[in-house]
Amino acid sequence: MENALTFCQMPLDRASTLRKDKTWLQAKLQSDSSHFYFYWCGRFLYFEQELFVFTQAEHNNVLGESFNTPLISLVIEQSSVSFLGTKHEQAYFVCSLAFNDDAEVEQWLLTLGNSALKFLDFIRSLTLLKPKVAATLSYAKALIHWQQSTLFCGCCGNKTQPLEGGHRLICTDDDCQKEHFPRTDPAVIMLVEYKPKTGPAVCLLAEHHRTPEKVFSTLAGFVDPGESLQEAVTREVLEEAGINVTNVSFIDSQPWPFPNSLMIGFIAEADSMTLCLEDEELRSADWFSAEQLLTFADWGAENDLPKLPRKESIARLLIDSWCKKQLETN
Numbered sequence: 001m002e003n004a005l006t007f008c009q010m011p012l013d014r015a016s017t018l019r020k021d022k023t024w025l026q027a028k029l030q031s032d033s034s035h036f037y038f039y040w041c042g043r044f045l046y047f048e049q050e051l052f053v054f055t056q057a058e059h060n061n062v063l064g065e066s067f068n069t070p071l072i073s074l075v076i077e078q079s080s081v082s083f084l085g086t087k088h089e090q091a092y093f094v095c096s097l098a099f100n101d102d103a104e105v106e107q108w109l110l111t112l113g114n115s116a117l118k119f120l121d122f123i124r125s126l127t128l129l130k131p132k133v134a135a136t137l138s139y140a141k142a143l144i145h146w147q148q149s150t151l152f153c154g155c156c157g158n159k160t161q162p163l164e165g166g167h168r169l170i171c172t173d174d175d176c177q178k179e180h181f182p183r184t185d186p187a188v189i190m191l192v193e194y195k196p197k198t199g200p201a202v203c204l205l206a207e208h209h210r211t212p213e214k215v216f217s218t219l220a221g222f223v224d225p226g227e228s229l230q231e232a233v234t235r236e237v238l239e240e241a242g243i244n245v246t247n248v249s250f251i252d253s254q255p256w257p258f259p260n261s262l263m264i265g266f267i268a269e270a271d272s273m274t275l276c277l278e279d280e281e282l283r284s285a286d287w288f289s290a291e292q293l294l295t296f297a298d299w300g301a302e303n304d305l306p307k308l309p310r311k312e313s314i315a316r317l318l319i320d321s322w323c324k325k326q327l328e329t330n
Ligand SMILES: [Zn+2]
Pocket: 153, 154, 155, 156, 157, 158, 171, 172, 173, 176, 177, 178
């Protein structure tokens, strides 16, 4: 099923069998047709407003500019390179400069001699990216986050080293050799609705402490060990808002690489409107009809109106699709 959500339109074949072949991977690393992205501290390298994609070919970029190929190749050799996948037999890699400090990265950019090259924050520059590229970078960011948080073996504390283009890490201790695989944290996110006997249905939205004031979003939370997704929805709504829910139904899912979550979206039905809020999580919460939500502003709007979550988020999809359904049926 085609998923129009941001980060869900992956164009690459992850080539999970081919990447186990060291010879194949090495040939792709050296191939003129391979593409390289550059990542550093939550940011990707851009040339002006375009994502910078490097290839070893003579015309070494897709932007019509000339760059210092030997210098970029040297950085690729010295950085932590992960294989992302293939498209039309061309391989895509991401180079993480995680082990370089600010001064080293600035010096590298200076040496490249092109002041239009700069690292831009991933989420803030999302609007510059096509959906398929955003999906690829989201995957790259989550993979690198896992690698950087698994530099040492969780069993014995010795260093790990990458295998399969960065998709597996193995403990370097001969007695341990524990293998580590990429982690994704499942989180449930749910639109809670209440259907009164008369009058329009309403949905529960909250101002979270982690988002700017006056942004009203759905409830969400991480899945606990030993818990089903439906149980997580029920528990989170009860903990955060003091509401019992039934009829928990799956709507959609979205990878959310901040840092490495998988958001699993639901709709659930409340048995009452009496709220008892968890102050640590929520600044405020209230029930809103679809008509009321039509008056809300977009995320980032510079006015005093209440605002909806980011357009890229599954929270927004849950709210928008619920609103659409209410307005159609009323
Ligand atoms: Zn170990």
